[in-house]
Amino acid sequence: xxxxxxxxxxxxxxxxxxxxxxxxxxxxxxxxxxxxxxxxxxxxxxxxxxxxxxxxxxxxxxxxxxxxxxxxxxxxxxxxxxxxxxxxxxxxxxxxxxxxxxxxxxxxxxxxxxxxxxxxxxxxxxxxxxxxxxxxxxxxxxxxxxxxxxxxxxxxxxxxxxxxxxxxxxxxxxxxxxxxxxxxxxxxxxxxxxxxxxxxxxxxxxxxxxxxxxxxxxxxxxxxxxxxxxxxxxxxxxxxxxxxxxxxxxxxxxxxxxxxxxxxxxxxxxxxxxxxxxxxxxxxxxxxxxxxxxxxxxxxxxxxxxxxxxxxxxxxxxxxxx
Ligand code: EQ3
Numbered sequence: 001x002x003x004x005x006x007x008x009x010x011x012x013x014x015x016x017x018x019x020x021x022x023x024x025x026x027x028x029x030x031x032x033x034x035x036x037x038x039x040x041x042x043x044x045x046x047x048x049x050x051x052x053x054x055x056x057x058x059x060x061x062x063x064x065x066x067x068x069x070x071x072x073x074x075x076x077x078x079x080x081x082x083x084x085x086x087x088x089x090x091x092x093x094x095x096x097x098x099x100x101x102x103x104x105x106x107x108x109x110x111x112x113x114x115x116x117x118x119x120x121x122x123x124x125x126x127x128x129x130x131x132x133x134x135x136x137x138x139x140x141x142x143x144x145x146x147x148x149x150x151x152x153x154x155x156x157x158x159x160x161x162x163x164x165x166x167x168x169x170x171x172x173x174x175x176x177x178x179x180x181x182x183x184x185x186x187x188x189x190x191x192x193x194x195x196x197x198x199x200x201x202x203x204x205x206x207x208x209x210x211x212x213x214x215x216x217x218x219x220x221x222x223x224x225x226x227x228x229x230x231x232x233x234x235x236x237x238x239x240x241x242x243x244x245x246x247x248x249x250x251x252x253x254x255x256x257x258x259x260x261x262x263x264x265x266x267x268x269x270x271x272x273x274x275x276x277x278x279x280x281x282x283x284x285x286x287x288x289x290x291x292x293x294x295x296x297x298x299x300x301x302x303x304x305x306x307x308x309x310x311x312x313x314x315x316x317x318x319x320x321x322x
Contacts, residue, residue: 003268005226005234008295008304012272017311017318020145022231024153027138033087034126035135040157041124042135043142043150044114051147053281056108059180064101064109067094072116076123083113084126086161098162100174102247104182106158107281148288151279152230152309181212182251182280194273195258196319201302202271202294206254214245221302228306230290251280256292260319267298274316289313 031039061068071079071094085092089099101109116122142150165172192206201220208216218238221227226234227241235244259273271294276287289310297303310316 003295003297003303005236005304008226009228009234009306011270011295011304011306012291012293017315019149019309019311020141021149021152021156021309024138024141024145024149025156027134027141028153028157031134031138032132033084034129035132036087036157037083038125038129038131039135039138040154041117042139043154046139046143047147047150047154051151051282051285053107053111054283056104056111057180057183060105060108061112063105063177063180064112067097067109068112068116070094071113072121076127079123080126089161089163091163095161096163096165097174099165101162102179103155103159104179104247104250106161107155110158146289146313147282147286149309151282151286152288156231179246179250184212184251184280192256194256194275197256197259197261197271197273199261199269199271199294199296201296201300202259202273202292205302205305206256209245209249209252209254212250214242214249217245218242222297222299225302226304228304230307230309234304234306253278253284255287257316258319259292268303269296270294271296272319274310274319289316291315 028036028039071082074082082092082094084090085095086098089095098106098109113122117124142153145153192203192210194203194206197203205217205220208214208220218241221238221241223238224236225238225241226236227244228234229244229248235241254275254277256273256275258275259271261269261271263269271292273292273294275290275292277290278284278287289312291308291310293304293306293308294302295304
């Protein structure tokens with residue numbers, strides 16, 4: 001029987017436990033715009049007592065510089081309006097330009113705005129703002145998450161801000177810029193060992209990703225292969241996966257620990273592997289507990305890989321089917 005992405009998405013599905021991350025994001029989405037901005041400020045400053053992101057490199061900040069300079073020159077009321085526009089995904093000039101930023105440039109933009117807020121150059125919270133009880137509900141839900149889950153919620157809110165540029169025609173796209181590289185904080189882990197797994201495509205995938213060798217990683221996929229990032233739809237085909245990896249997978253440290261491999265009657269293999277991933281934004285200070293679910297075709301190529309955020313550290317050992 002031919003492999004399909006739809007059936008691949010369901011491998012090991014019965015071992016998945018609902019994650020508290022979408023539930024927290026749903027609570028955040030229900031907040032009004034000023035409450036959303038205030039929540040982010042409180043959550044970020046609270047988190048900053050234990051973990052803080054690394055400052056983005058100069059090349060990355062340069063991409064956001066023009067917007068940041070415009071904001072610096074504004075009155076506090078105008079600055080607040082820009083932030084409201086971003087959170088409302090409004091079709092306003094700065095919100096539109098932000099909508100074209102890559103994920104990491106969006107994060108760098110907010111990192112720098114946060115610094116400017118701490119310095120008093122940019123208004124942190126709208127003047128006269130009164131916190132509603134809903135903000136406390138989301139803050140309490142956030143406190144129950146582990147640090148890896150907290151930064152995932154934060155990242156998601158930043159990614160979803162700004163005008164949605166996906167429906168605009170190519171004529172409105174700004175000139176493509178090369179994605180600046182992340183400096184690796186730790187030496188890349190070159191020899192991968194995963195308890196219970198010897199599948200060459202999987203070991204080579206992790207090795208390539210840990211060296212930011214995306215060409216090598218892509219060559220391990222079938223032409224119609226797919227990669228499904230956490231809480232997202234599958235990204236299909238070499239070109240789309242390569243674009244995604246260059247934008248979002250740079251500098252990651254992947255530390256798979258254990259897994260299971262099941263041979264299928266058609267010669268394909270299904271694997272579930274659990275372990276920890278570190279992002280260059282937080283380095284070794286935050287580990288995200290994740291699972292990879294691989295479908296390897298009979299020729300040893302990756303037909304599908306899903307990356308799932310685990311609901312709790314106990315899920316690291318949940319490799320059973322039932
Ligand atoms: C200024 C402030 C605080 C207030 C204002 O009101 C609003 C905002 C937004 C503010 C600023 C907020 C800031 C600066 C937030 C910064 C957040 C950051 C830096 C978050 C970074 C998170 C990174 C994460 C969660 C990375 C996860 C990566 C994973 C799970 C990668 C998985 C992958 C694997 C393992 C693969 O095999 C394939 C690729 C893939 C990437 C999917």
